[in-house]
Amino acid sequence: MKGILTDTTLCIGCRECVIACKQINKLDDDIPHRWNLDDGLSGLNWTSIVDKPGDRHVRKQCRHCLEPACVSVCPVGALTKTDSGAVIYDGHVCMGCRYCMMACPYGIPRYDWDQQVPYVRKCILCYETRLQKNQQPACTEVCPTKATIFGDRDELIKEAHRRIKANPERYIDKVWGEHEVGGTSVLYISDIDLSFLTYGQPLGERPVPTRTSTAMHAVPFAFVGMGGLMAGLQWIIGRRNENKQPPKELTDASEETKDE
Ligand code: SF4
Numbered sequence: 001m002k003g004i005l006t007d008t009t010l011c012i013g014c015r016e017c018v019i020a021c022k023q024i025n026k027l028d029d030d031i032p033h034r035w036n037l038d039d040g041l042s043g044l045n046w047t048s049i050v051d052k053p054g055d056r057h058v059r060k061q062c063r064h065c066l067e068p069a070c071v072s073v074c075p076v077g078a079l080t081k082t083d084s085g086a087v088i089y090d091g092h093v094c095m096g097c098r099y100c101m102m103a104c105p106y107g108i109p110r111y112d113w114d115q116q117v118p119y120v121r122k123c124i125l126c127y128e129t130r131l132q133k134n135q136q137p138a139c140t141e142v143c144p145t146k147a148t149i150f151g152d153r154d155e156l157i158k159e160a161h162r163r164i165k166a167n168p169e170r171y172i173d174k175v176w177g178e179h180e181v182g183g184t185s186v187l188y189i190s191d192i193d194l195s196f197l198t199y200g201q202p203l204g205e206r207p208v209p210t211r212t213s214t215a216m217h218a219v220p221f222a223f224v225g226m227g228g229l230m231a232g233l234q235w236i237i238g239r240r241n242e243n244k245q246p247p248k249e250l251t252d253a254s255e256e257t258k259d260e
């Protein structure tokens with residue numbers, strides 16, 4: 001299983017990784033919305049750099065959890081944990097319920113409201129564009145200081161502990177993601193506390209799906225109500241199906257061929 005190790009002590013905040021991500025995924029310039037959080041992630045930014053005091057910079061992206069809460073709560077299987085380590089998304093089956101956004105302990109998935117039919121957006125570890133071609137993700141390839149590197153998860157964990165042991169005064173003695181929520185494919189070592197990435201909440205080592213799936217299935221019904229929820233889903237599925245219809249001129253041509 002593959003993963004990413006980000007060493008925040010090597011990050012210079014150049015944002016080359018952010019630009020590479022936008023290019024490989026053909027993401028337009030971000031459109032500021034009042035509901036965007038201040039961590040830089042959005043439907044059009046799948047990775048970001050959070051600047052911290054002391055000239056520190058921390059990459060934020062999907063952690064590609066080993067037992068992802070987003071996958072466990074999705075009622076239609078739009079999110080999948082692949083053998084490669086990547087947690088990928090299929091917009092064709094997503095019905096827009098946003099359970100995944102509520103379940104993620106890292107607050108990663110975002111809604112792309114700028115599409116005619118909104119989609120959930122997040123880092124997919126360059127699964128189709130790079131991983132399936134035996135190439136590393138675009139973001140790790142461009143990093144000029146190797147602050148963020150790609151490799152086998154087991155090897156990355158060994159490398160992380162090797163660096164901490166070799167320079168104990170440089171690092172906090174912790175590999176973020178080694179055990180957190182059952183382990184994640186994206187790992188961090190750092191000289192600053194990274195608990196802000198989980199909004200200060202200690203997550204523990206137990207996988208989130210075992211704790212939240214029951215609660216998550218109850219939340220939307222409590223807040224939205226069954227009627228409102230079903231109407232919303234019907235609308236989104238209807239719009240999505242409309243988008244899947246072939247253009248009228250193709251349908252007409254096909255009818256003509258049948259008549260001949
Ligand atoms: S970080 Fe969130 S979105 Fe990413 S795999 Fe884990 S639960 Fe899913």
Ligand code: SF4
Binds near residue numbers: 061139140
């Ligand atoms: S792995 Fe790919 S999709 Fe994920 S942040 Fe890096 S460039 Fe973006």
Ligand code: SF4
Binds near residue numbers: 012057144
């Ligand atoms: S490309 Fe590397 S050094 Fe530059 S911001 Fe991204 S992780 Fe940091």
